[in-house]
Amino acid sequence: MSDFVVTINSKKKSITLSGNSLISVNKREYQQELYHLSGHTYLLKLDNKIYEISADRLDHERYQVTVAGKSFETLIRTELQEKAAKLIEQKGSISHKLIAKAPMPGMILKIKKAKGDEVIQGESVIILEAMKMENDLRAQVSGRIKEINVKEGMAVEKGFILFSIE
Amino acid sequence: MFRKILIANRGEIALRIIRACKEMGIESAAIYSEADKTSPHVKFADEAYYIGESAASESYLNKEKIISLALKIGADAIHPGYGFFSENESFISEIEASGITFIGPSSKSVHMMGSKTSARQLMQENNVPIVPGTTSPITSLMEGLNIADSTGYPILLKASAGGGGKGMRKVESQEEFASALEATKREALKSFADDAVYIEKYIENPKHIEVQIFGDKHGNYVHIFERECSIQRRHQKIIEEAPSSFVKEKIRKKITLAAINAAKACGYYNAGTIEFLMDKNSDFYFLEMNTRLQVEHPVTEMISGLDLVKEQINVAAGNELSFRQEDLKINGHSIEARIYAEDPENNFMPSTGKLIEFQIPSGPGIRVDAGFTRGSRISLYYDPLIAKLAAWGKTREEAIERLKRALAEFQIAGVTTNIPLLKAVCDNYSFKKGEFDINFVEKEFADGLQSKTASSEEIENAAAILSALLKTRSTSAEIKNTITDNNKWTGLLYE
Numbered sequence: 001m002s003d004f005v006v007t008i009n010s011k012k013k014s015i016t017l018s019g020n021s022l023i024s025v026n027k028r029e030y031q032q033e034l035y036h037l038s039g040h041t042y043l044l045k046l047d048n049k050i051y052e053i054s055a056d057r058l059d060h061e062r063y064q065v066t067v068a069g070k071s072f073e074t075l076i077r078t079e080l081q082e083k084a085a086k087l088i089e090q091k092g093s094i095s096h097k098l099i100a101k102a103p104m105p106g107m108i109l110k111i112k113k114a115k116g117d118e119v120i121q122g123e124s125v126i127i128l129e130a131m132k133m134e135n136d137l138r139a140q141v142s143g144r145i146k147e148i149n150v151k152e153g154m155a156v157e158k159g160f161i162l163f164s165i166e
Numbered sequence: 167m168f169r170k171i172l173i174a175n176r177g178e179i180a181l182r183i184i185r186a187c188k189e190m191g192i193e194s195a196a197i198y199s200e201a202d203k204t205s206p207h208v209k210f211a212d213e214a215y216y217i218g219e220s221a222a223s224e225s226y227l228n229k230e231k232i233i234s235l236a237l238k239i240g241a242d243a244i245h246p247g248y249g250f251f252s253e254n255e256s257f258i259s260e261i262e263a264s265g266i267t268f269i270g271p272s273s274k275s276v277h278m279m280g281s282k283t284s285a286r287q288l289m290q291e292n293n294v295p296i297v298p299g300t301t302s303p304i305t306s307l308m309e310g311l312n313i314a315d316s317t318g319y320p321i322l323l324k325a326s327a328g329g330g331g332k333g334m335r336k337v338e339s340q341e342e343f344a345s346a347l348e349a350t351k352r353e354a355l356k357s358f359a360d361d362a363v364y365i366e367k368y369i370e371n372p373k374h375i376e377v378q379i380f381g382d383k384h385g386n387y388v389h390i391f392e393r394e395c396s397i398q399r400r401h402q403k404i405i406e407e408a409p410s411s412f413v414k415e416k417i418r419k420k421i422t423l424a425a426i427n428a429a430k431a432c433g434y435y436n437a438g439t440i441e442f443l444m445d446k447n448s449d450f451y452f453l454e455m456n457t458r459l460q461v462e463h464p465v466t467e468m469i470s471g472l473d474l475v476k477e478q479i480n481v482a483a484g485n486e487l488s489f490r491q492e493d494l495k496i497n498g499h500s501i502e503a504r505i506y507a508e509d510p511e512n513n514f515m516p517s518t519g520k521l522i523e524f525q526i527p528s529g530p531g532i533r534v535d536a537g538f539t540r541g542s543r544i545s546l547y548y549d550p551l552i553a554k555l556a557a558w559g560k561t562r563e564e565a566i567e568r569l570k571r572a573l574a575e576f577q578i579a580g581v582t583t584n585i586p587l588l589k590a591v592c593d594n595y596s597f598k599k600g601e602f603d604i605n606f607v608e609k610e611f612a613d614g615l616q617s618k619t620a621s622s623e624e625i626e627n628a629a630a631i632l633s634a635l636l637k638t639r640s641t642s643a644e645i646k647n648t649i650t651d652n653n654k655w656t657g658l659l660y661e
Contacts, residue, residue, distance in 0.1 A: 002638060006630040013627070015634045023634070025627045034635050039540070040522040040579060044632050051628045054523040054579030055636060063636065065629040066523070066579035070586055072626070074633040103515050105546050109352075130546050131516045133332075133400070134353055158518075 005082040007075040014079075098146075100137060102160045106130030108150045117145045119165065126150070126162055141165055167483050168192050168243045168267065172236045173211065175247030176226060177537030178554060179459075180207035183245045186475035187212075195241055197232065199225035201545045206537055213239065220547045226250045229257050236266055243267040243482060245475075249549065252458035255280055269482040271436045271457045278432040279455040281326045283364050289452045292431040294424050297443060297451040299366035304347070310365065311343055317367050323347060325354030326362035333357055334401050336368055371603040372443035374398070375410055375450065377425035378466045380474075381435040382481045388491045389422040390470050393439075393462060397591060399514055399607045404584065405591060406462035407501040408469050411562055411600035417448045428455060435481055437463070437474050443604075461504070464533055464556040468500035499565045502556040503573065503588045507544045510587035510611075516550045517582040519543070527575030531558040531568045544581050552583065562600070566592055587611070 004015045016024045023032045033045040037052070044051045056064040061081070063074045077085060110127040113119055119139040126137040143165040150162050170193040173183045180196060184207060187194040196211030201220035208214045215235055218225040225231075227250055236244055244261055246252035252270065259273035270276075279285045287301040299317055303326050304310040314321050314337065323346055325333030333354040337346045347363065355361040378390040394410030395403040413421065425440040432455070439460050441453040463474050472489070480488055507517045524540040536553035544550060555572055559565035570592040573585055587607075594610055596602050602610075 004634045004637065006633050008626050008630050008633075011626065013630045015630060017634065017638065023631055025630060028627070030627075030631070032631060032635070034632070041577070042632060044628055044635075046628060046631065049624075049628075051625075051632075052577055053628065053632050054577065055632055056522055056580065057636070063633045064579075065632060066577070067629050067632075068625050069574065069576060069578075069583070069589065070625060071579070071582045072629050074629055076633045076637050103512070105518060129356075131548070131550055133516065134349065135513075135515065 003079045005077050005079060007077075008072050098141060098143070098166065099164050100125070100140065100162045102128060102156045102158055102162055103135070103137070104128075104130050105158050106135070106156060108152055108154045108156060108162075109134060111148060111150065111152055113145050113148070113163075115145050115148055119143065119145060128156070128162075137162065139165060168479065170195060170239070170241045171243045171245055171269070171479070172197065172232070172239070172241035173207070173245050173247065174226065174232050174251055175245070175249070176202055176205065176207055176548065177551065178535045179247035179249075179461075179537070181210055181537055182535055183247060183475055184210045186473065186479060189473075190476060190479060192479070195236075195239055197226070197235065199547075201543065201547055205542065206539055215239070220545065222250070222547060229254075229260065233257075233260055233264055233266075236261075237264060241266065243269050243479070245269040245478070246458065248458050248461055253280060253456070267482050269436070269478050271432075271434055271438065275432040275434045276457050279434075279457050281362070282324060282328065282454055283326050283362070285455060286364075286452070288431055289428060292427055294428045294431070294452045295450065297366045297369060297453065300364045303362035303364050307344060307347060310347055310363075311340065313365050314343055315340070317365060320368040322366045322368050323350040323363050324366055325350060325358055325360070326364055327358035327360040328354060332401075333363075369443050369445060369451065371605055372445050372451075373410070373412060373603050374403070374441065374453075375413060375421065375444045376439050376441040376456075376460075377422050378460075378463070378474075379425050379429045379434070379438050379440060380477065380481070380487060381429055381438070382487045383435050383484055384486050386487050386490075387426050387429055387434075388487060388489070388494065389425055390466050390472065390474075390494060391496055392418065392421060393460075393465055395462060396602055396604045397597070397606055398604055399510075403462065404504050404506070404607070405501065405588065406465055407499065407562070407565070408465040409496050409499065411499075412444070412448075414448070417450075421450055424450070424452070428452065437478050461551075461554065462502050464535060464554060465500040465502045468533065468556055468558040469496050469498060470494055471497065498558055498560045499562040500556055500558045501562075501565045501569050502554055503569055503591075504551055504584075505553040505555060505576065505578070505588070506584045507550040507552050507581040508584055509582040510584045514584070516546070517544070518546050518550075519581045521552075521578065521580045523577050523579040525575075525577040526553065527555065527572035529568075529572065529575075531565070532556075532572045533558075552578065552581075563598075566598060 006013045030046040035043040041054045053067045065072045106128045109129040113125045120142045123139050124136045128135045146164045146166040148163045172195045173180050184194045194211045195213040197217040198208045199220050251257040255273050255276045258268050261268045283302050286296050320338045323335045335346045335350045351361040374395045377392050381387045393408045395406040397405035428440045439456040442450040444450040508514045521542045526534045533556040557565050557569035
């Protein structure tokens with residue numbers, strides 16, 4: 001018997017595996033069978049429903065899961081890991097909104113603000129070009145630009161920290 | 167007829183052209199960039215030639231390399247597909263000078279229609295109605311502000327050399343004008359190497375109706391009815407259909423006649439599309455002419471039974487059109503959905519990655535044009551179009567139901583796709599009734615897509631359960647990975 005907490009779409013689901021084929025999600029119990037089709041794709045049978053699901057392991061606790069045309073990122077932790085993670089979150093209350101990351105790989109086309117500039121929420125800070133489209137990256141919160149880590153013309157990877165607001 | 171055609175494109179459209187070549191017994195030569203080494207269009211063609219680095223400017227947009235390659239390999243024609251060089255006047259005139267046939271219009275027709283401003287002027291002279299605004303580019307910020315004031319806000323800023331929804335911006339007020347002009351000019355320069363921008367009155371809530379026309383080198387012209395392409399995001403079409411349920415027979419007569427007049431005005435041959443905006447009174451205005459094959463040509467093929475690519479090749483070879491206007495009639499209804507690698511829940515941000523799974527739908531009335539397979543990479547170098555799904559039905563209702571059914575058969579993983587949005591459109595009441603305009607996506611999904619494309623708890627549970635099962639198996643999975651895919655013992659070892 002093992003217990004996990006899966007976070008999906010900002011919802012927490014507690015999952016209990018008992019025995020070989022019984023699994024419950026938030027107390028709802030299913031009879032499950034899992035088959036590996038090929039590559040990253042699986043056939044999951046829950047009671048009498050069949051799901052074809054593709055899953056890519058992102059790191060030790062995250063999967064990218066695609067089912068019924070929808071793509072989800074799932075975060076999976078044991079109950080103990082989940083408790084520990086909660087404690088850490090409560091300690092450091094840094095808002096993620098204060099740090100702007102590149103949503104996709106691309107090139108910095110224009111930087112409209114400088115270090116120290118005041119910005120209001122929704123104001124455009126950087127224009128990132130990717131796939132020939134200009135993407136406006138706006139301030140998620142109002143504040144002052146603390147740092148800008150990129151230069152115009154620079155290529156960035158997805159997740160690269162572009163600027164921070166204080 | 168041609169002996170060998172060089173296809174100066176990639177992805178699904180390259181594949182589409184290769185298929186036509188094969189059916190006509192013409193040799194096909196593909197070109198490919200670094201990123202496309204293993205792409206389907208390379209595998210399908212009779213011959214494939216490496217053309218350069220992944221960046222389009224080094225490969226698919228390298229004029230010299232493409233033309234000298236065509237000469238070297240003895241290709242007697244070049245098909246440009248859509249995008250890239252398809253509407254590039256200097257590319258076409260260089261091909262004309264080289265003695266190779268360009269499968270498309272003459273450089274002269276492209277020149278006449280290429281600049282939106284001169285096209286507007288030409289249409290005005292030929293009694294094709296145009297959207298109010300300027301018929302020449304703006305020369306200064308001051309002039310632009312004055313014209314915008316007299317036209318009346320909101321206005322649209324458009325790149326003279328633009329197309330495909332790029333280089334276009336809506337301006338609501340005077341305050342926005344300067345920065346919008348700057349951005350439009352920059353995007354225009356980048357995408358079309360020309361920063362000329364003009365002003366058009368913003369028509370409120372129009373439909374996008376376009377007419378497929380075809381001309382040959384003997385002065386014959388036909389139209390192959392209209393398409394409705396109002397379902398757009400970021401000014402780019404995502405769902406197109408033929409015919410339009412809004413266009414009545416009387417209007418169809420008028421708009422197709424205007425389209426043929428537009429084509430005649432520029433001495434056009436090849437497949438072409440005249441795009442119009444249509445307001446709620448069924449008044450229509452010339453928007454632009456696309457002097458090439460359209461992305462959405464399959465819906466026209468499905469209701470007419472024609473093969474537009476083969477007809478393009480036929481006409482380019484100097485033959486007369488293989489059919490006449492009176493041979494054509496509308497058979498049923500067809501709707502196409504464009505499957506994009508983008509996130510509709512995050513402002514349609516493009517998504518890149520490797521397609522770890524790629525299965526396409528089939529069954530009655532379904533056609534899929536895809537340029538990728540499992541293992542393909544969606545890179546940031548090119549357009550994020552993954553596939554086109556076209557459904558045919560006896561009626562519009564049947565076509566929608568088939569489209570919806572087929573959308574659910576896709577299994578694409580590795581990138582985020584817009585499939586949830588496309589499904590939500592199929593379920594939308596206004597869409598089903600045919601009551602929509604080009605602002606449909608913004609209007610109907612204004613409060614964010616999440617609520618409309620919400621996944622059921624059931625689906626989320628399945629995703630969560632799979633994650634948990636994989637997590638518990640992840641240690642033993644490493645051993646399993648050493649077993650090859652097609653080893654027949656694999657199944658047993660899993661149990």
